[in-house]
Structure formats: C-alpha cells, structure tokens
Amino acid sequence: MSTLKEWIFTTDHKKVGLLYLIGSLAAFAVAGMSALMMRAELTSMGPTITDNPGDYNTWLYFHGAAMILGFQIPALTGFLANYLVPLQIGAKDVAFPRINALSVWLFYMGIILALLTFVVPDPPDVMWTGYPPYSTITFGNTALYTFTVLLLGFASILGGVNFLTTIAFMRAPGLGWNKLNMFTWCTFAAFILQLIFVPVLGTAVTLISLDKYLGTHFFDPSTGGDVLIYQNLFWFYSHPAVYVILLPFIGIVFDIIATFARNRIFNYKAAVYGGIGGIVLLAGEVWVHHLYVTGMPDWIRVGQMVTTLLISIPVGLLFISLVGTLYKGSISFETPMLYALAVVFLMLIGGLTGIPLAIVSLTLHVSDTYYIPGHFHYVMAVAGTFAIFGGIYYLFPKFSGRMYNEFLGKLGFWITFVGVNVIFFPMMIVGVVVGMPRRYWDYSQFPAAEPYHHWMTAGAGMIAIGFTIVLANWIYGLVAGPKAPGNPWGSRSLEWTTTSPPLDHGNWEEVPKIEEGWGPYEYGTGKA
C-alpha cells in the first residue's frame, strides 16, 4: 500500500489516472444529486420542493458544468487516457510525468472551485453556457464560473501536450500507427481537438468576467459590443467538446466490444481514417447549429445545416465498424460488455434523434425545448457515462488486482439502463409534443406536460438505485473481491500482457516486443 503522500506527489501515470477517477466520480456524485433535486422539484407543477427558482438554477448550473467539465472530460481524457494509453502503446510512462501531476492538481483545484457554488452567498446561475448579457448583469457569481472553466481547461491543455507527445513518440519499437488500439487513436484525436479549441473557450469566459467586473463592453451593444460573439466563441469550442467526450468513449467501447467478441475491428482503417479523422475535420464547421434560433444570418444557418448533416458520414462509419465487429465473433456478456452494447444502443437513439436537430427549419420549433436535453443525454451524457462505467468494470481487475461481483454488476446495469430510458425518452416527447422549454423551474403554463414528468422522476429514482448498487459493487470488489487472473477477458491487447496491477513505475520489467504479425485485435489466429 502506498502512503497518502505518495499518492499526492505521484508522477506515475496509473496513480495520476486513478486520482482523476476519484475526483471525477466525486463530481459525478454531487452533480447527480443536483439532478435528483431538480427531478424532485419538477415532479409536479408549481413549486414542489423549493419556492425559490434560484435554487433550481443553481442546481442546474452545477449539474451541467460539473457533469461535463468535472466528470466526463476528466474521466475520459484524465482517468482512462492516463491509465490505458501508456499501457496500450507499451510505454513506461507518459512523456512529461511532472506536467501530468500538475494537470491533476489543477483538476482538483477546479473541482474544489466548482463545489464552492454551494458555499458562496450568490452562487453562479449562468448555466454551464454562461451566455451574456445575462452573465454580465446577474447578481450571481460569474467569476466562479470563469475561473472554474479556466482551471479545468488549463489542466486539459497540459494533458493534450502530454498525450500527443506520448502517443507520437513513445510507442514500443515496432508498434506502427495501424496497430494502435481504437481507444488510443480516439484519445489522440480528442486531444488534437482540445488543443485547438480550448483556448477559444478560455477567451470567451474571460471576456464575460472582464465585462462584468472591469467594465469592458465586449458584449454590450449600447457601446458597440455584440451579444452574439460570445455564443459563436463558446460553441466554436463546445461543439468540438462533445467530440472530445464522444471520441474517447466510443474508443473504449470499441476496445471492450473487440475483447468480448474476441474479434478484429471490422474495417479498422475506415473507422480510424474515415470515422475518427472525419470527425476531427468536421468538428470545427458545425457550431452554428447551436445558434439556429438566435438571428444568425440565413446563409450561415443553411450552410451549417449541410455540414452538420454530413457528420452522419464519419459517425455512420464508426457505427458500421462497431456492429461489424460482432460479425463472426465469439461474444460473451459480462458486465463491461453489457455497458458497451448499451452505449451502441443509446448512441443509435441519440445519434438518430440528432438528425432533426441538424435541420434548421425543424429546430425553429424544438430548439431549447426538452427535446434537447432528451437527445443529448442519450447521445452524450448517458452513453458517455455508460462507456466510462464499462471502462471502469473492464479495467477493474487491472488496476485493483481483484474482481467485482458479476451478479451485482448485471443487476446495477439493468436497473440503470431501464431508468435512463424511462427518464430521457419522455423528455424528448414532452419537448416536441407539448413544446415545454428547457431550464424551467416550473411549468404551470404547460399542464399537459405533467404526466410525462411523473415518469421522468420515477426514472431518476431508478437511476439513483442503480448507481448505488454499482458503487457498492466497486467498494466490495476493492475491499473483498476475489483475486483476479492476469488476463480475465482473454484480450490480445498490450495492457493485458503486464501484471495486474502493473509495476509501480515502468509498467513492465522490460518493454514488450512487438512481433510482425501481432496486433491488438488479431484474434482467431490460434495464438492466444
């Protein structure tokens, strides 16, 4: 066992990764509780558990900001990337271990700053998007928002420098680009996006605080500013940000599915160069679909309708590869695989319900209604969470050396899986059929929405029960789980060739040798 001091001052990529995991799960827990509060409030029309709309707005602010910036991005590009990438490329550590340690420290400071939301007298109430002019005239604490985003963004930029260098230069001898795991490829692509786009977000959120506290007028039209510049800057980053989430989570799902189907990735090259590459290329050309109803010029709305629809090509290629990997496989259904398959299902619903949202004329009705949270919880929030949970189960024997309980694993999975559908499908319906707008503390003007809200709250309750079982299972596994075999899933990938858990520094006694015919997905060759 290592001491606390060793953990805090560690430069070992695996420990850094686990620190990211702990921090991001903490953010998930608090943001999840905010969600439960919101659902409780919305159970029936009128004030339900609070008659102060400000409370609701604070929960919603924290929920959105913490789930995205404090949970999903760090869990995927902090925990999974740190833990897996060096192991998957046969490296002894990342390129800059100390920068890595600095970035996890910044991440923790960001989380602490975010949590101050519940302590300061005038909590931020600008939603995770922080649009001016509201964010510059509110009594809420916009500075807290600015600094939380800046700290977490900076942590992520450091991660980007680190991982791009690591993947480009520290692969084991003989490990060519076409032998990389899908997860490593996706991490590479995600960090390219982070490096290009995070600075734009940093600029945007800095300018609102300058406007609010130092009296500049970037977004104030009465003195020559413009309110829409912010939204353009913000979504110029934040649309790519959804791919920063989507790519790594689809990457881990590829690895899990290949492992549990013991099969090669169907059309690996199309998935990597067409799918991942296509997403990187298109990511920066579609942001206006978040501004379809803001009065942007018609030509750019129509133009970005076309680019947005074209996203279906790379995503479609990734989908064909995911489903194709099952073809002629040898499929088993342990807990990590259930999560991975659920991600395919959730993304299918989430991705397809995104198609109407690309079509500008249809968004004139559905934009900013409950259809939107319904859609993006499917495609990003829940799919991403399930991929992260699947990844944790998948790596559980690796990082702990122990096994979780399979029955509890499946039980927790099924309860959560049913729960998310019970909450998020009605969300889409209430959005398009009743026309109920999002970010509402009360919906008395839409009485027809109430029955749907009963279902949604019930679904949220199921999710809470499911996640509690999952957490209990992990704690049980860590404390009392049976010893895990070295390679419990029979994977061919490099991370399973070392001991579980791997050596503290260096991962392997000796850097693994990559043979001619080896590949992480070369199954069915009789060389298990």
Added chain:
Amino acid sequence: MGGNRLYRALSTALLATASGLVRAAEEELSEFVPYEKIVPREIEDPAAGFDHLWYEVMVDITIIGVVFALLALYFLYRYRRRSEDEEGSQKPLSRLNIIGWALIPAFVFMADDFFLSANGWQLYDLYRRVPENSLEVKLESAMWTWDYTYPNGVKTYNELRVPAGQPVVLRMTSRDTIHSHFIPDFRIKEDSMPGRVTYLWFYPKEPGEHVVSCAEYCGQLHSRMYGKVIVMPREEFDAWYQAEADKQNIKLTKLGD
C-alpha cells in the same frame, strides 16, 4: 525591391476589399429591414410544413435505427460464445472491401443528408419569407415580460391579440438580456436580444388561444415569462383594436395637455 512592391500591391488590394465590405455592410444596415417580403399566391403555413417534414424525418430515422438494431441483435444471438476458448473468426478485409465498405455507406449517408438538406431548406425559406400582407407588431422583451406595440401605437403586455386569417410578423428586440419568443402551437421561436432586430412570422388561421413562453434562459423567473397569443375573429379584433387605440391615445393626449 520586388518584394516590397508585391507587399504594397497586396495590402492595397486587401484594404480596398475591406473598405468595400464595410461599405456594403453599412448599406445593408442602413436599410434596416430585417426581412424579405414576398407576395405569395397562396399563403402556406410553415407550421403545417413542420409537421409534415418532422413526420418524414421520423420515418427516415426509424428505418435506419431498426436496420442497425436488428442487425446487431441478430449478430449477438448468432455469434454468442459457445465454448470457453473459442475466438472470433472474422478475416481481414481485402483492399477492395475496405474501400467499398467505406465509400458505399458514405455515399448512401450523403445522399440521405442532401435529401434532408433540400427539404429542410425549402421549409426554412417558407419560415423566413414574410407574406406581404402581414400584420407587423413590434416586440420588446425584458425580464420578465413581453411588450408588444401595434402599427397604430397600441401597446399590450404578455398578450398578443391578432385577427384570424392574417399572417403576423414580429420585429423583435430586447431591453436587457436574451429571450426567445416561443409559440409551440405555431412551431416557431426566435431569440430577441439587445442591439439586434430579429423577426419571426406565423399564420393564425382559426380563433383560439396559444401559449407563448420564453425559451432562452433569462434568470430567476425564466419559467414564469409567459403570455398568450389570442386569435380573434376579424370583426372582433377590429373593434378591440379601435377601442384600445382610443383608450390609450386619450391617456396620451391628456398627459400631453
């Protein structure tokens, strides 16, 4: 020397283009008509167009979804693991297959994308071209109210009365922050904000009442920022409009005395 001349030529060209753009923009703005008016032979209702296209897209995505889901379910059943040390037996694809399995689906998706774009664009045109005979009402939004001003100066708050059978166009701006004038029954919203004029139009055909509710987060009482559109029979509307004008103008002249 040659480099210097090239540099000067380029910067002159650049400056000329830039000032041309600025002038064009100034002309554009000085007109200050935020929308294009058309004289349609027959007024088409965008809301009906919405319902039609929405239905079409739902059919489209349901088909794609069901195909993928059935295929995946079939594979999951057909290729389930039968013995502990069994492995998958997929062979690497030939070069031709790699390219085919990338390009053919890409073209199918692209065809669908273009089909949807074309339909979406057509409907969008309908939404954005305002019929000539529309009733133009000015809207100023504020935390947390909708203030309407009619052509003759009548003002109403959170209540937009309009005659049945005539299209209505709102020219919108905002006093404080961004709001969004959303009328679910007419399938239309557009943001209103300080410093810009935006517009939307809709076609109320039958008398009735419809909820208007704010769809852009605007602080504490965002969810309470709602009102109604009241569609009245033509004669009733005319009577109300005249009476309201008299009532409000009387107040004004009295103040002016």
